[in-house]
Amino acid sequence: MISQVNDPGKTDEAGKKLGMWLFLYTEIILFGGLFVLYAVYLTRYPNEFIEGGKELSRMFGVINTVILLISSFAVAAAITAVQKGQRKIALWAIGGALGCGGIFLVNKYFEWGHKIALGIYPNSDRLLDGPDGQNMFFGLYYVITGLHGLHIVIGMTFLAVSFGFVLAGQVTAKRFALLENAGLYWHLVDLIWIFVFPLFYLII
Amino acid sequence: MEKKDHIFSYKTLFYVLLALLALTGVTVGASYVHLGKFNVWMALGIASLKATLVLMVFMHLKFEGRALILSFLSTVFFLAIMIGFTFWDVAFR
Numbered sequence: 001m002i003s004q005v006n007d008p009g010k011t012d013e014a015g016k017k018l019g020m021w022l023f024l025y026t027e028i029i030l031f032g033g034l035f036v037l038y039a040v041y042l043t044r045y046p047n048e049f050i051e052g053g054k055e056l057s058r059m060f061g062v063i064n065t066v067i068l069l070i071s072s073f074a075v076a077a078a079i080t081a082v083q084k085g086q087r088k089i090a091l092w093a094i095g096g097a098l099g100c101g102g103i104f105l106v107n108k109y110f111e112w113g114h115k116i117a118l119g120i121y122p123n124s125d126r127l128l129d130g131p132d133g134q135n136m137f138f139g140l141y142y143v144i145t146g147l148h149g150l151h152i153v154i155g156m157t158f159l160a161v162s163f164g165f166v167l168a169g170q171v172t173a174k175r176f177a178l179l180e181n182a183g184l185y186w187h188l189v190d191l192i193w194i195f196v197f198p199l200f201y202l203i204i
Numbered sequence: 205m206e207k208k209d210h211i212f213s214y215k216t217l218f219y220v221l222l223a224l225l226a227l228t229g230v231t232v233g234a235s236y237v238h239l240g241k242f243n244v245w246m247a248l249g250i251a252s253l254k255a256t257l258v259l260m261v262f263m264h265l266k267f268e269g270r271a272l273i274l275s276f277l278s279t280v281f282f283l284a285i286m287i288g289f290t291f292w293d294v295a296f297r
Contacts, residue, residue, distance in 0.1 A: 198247035
């Protein structure tokens with residue numbers, strides 16, 4: 001550490017990564033709080049939550065899970081490629097992950113659109129007149145998947161910036177904290193979805 | 205902090221992806237078996253297993269130094285307190 005401070009040519013890669021992880025901890029607590037809400041209301045309205053889960057499309061849930069897992073693999077592969085100095089593979093992998101993120105958002109658009117067409121959206125007459133548990137389930141569904149979708153958009157922006165830096169040759173085998181941090185953020189978004197998927201789509 | 209960066213081979217990463225996809229299949233399959241309250245615990249268990257794979261390999265946590273491992277574990281610990289105490293409150297209200 002001390003030698004790095006004295007040598008202006010070197011950067012503190014480990015410090016940058018620790019900073020990113022500290023931020024990820026706050027994200028874990030943020031989504032953790034929402035999952036606590038989900039858990040408490042699941043124990044209060046178990047039947048309404050099961051009915052609500054049946055309204056969600058399992059197919060969309062599975063496809064989006066697979067897409068996010070593949071995109072996470074692509075980002076991890078991009079870091080391996082940068083470490084090995086294979087810039088072209090890294091660019092293709094980051095591009096692939098960005099494509100996956102795009103497909104995820106398009107799916108989400110159709111999924112939400114379908115729900116809204118059925119009259120299921122925050123403050124809709126159907127939810128307000130229905131049982132409290134149903135309103136709670138879809139309220140949590142929109143807040144959690146909405147916040148998660150926002151994270152997908154931020155993660156894609158972060159990855160796109162990293163793509164530019166890899167293209168410009170600014171991210172190298174010796175200095176790749178930017179891409180690594182973008183990757184860590186992207187994996188966290190995937191981690192959250194790993195828990196969202198069974199809790200909302202597969203509940204019976 | 206780890207001085208030398210560990211490089212995962214493409215093959216290792218791909219096998220982890222296959223494991224994650226397989227576990228997704230398992231969790232979907234398990235949701236068709238009615239086990240009552242146990243269903244949620246099963247889903248959470250499989251999700252935690254998937255999360256561990258992503259954390260250890262994709263997020264390189266397996267090869268990180270003590271500062272990252274300990275700070276991550278304390279985050280999980282505080283999350284457990286948050287969840288545990290909430291249920292403690294709700295259950296005995």
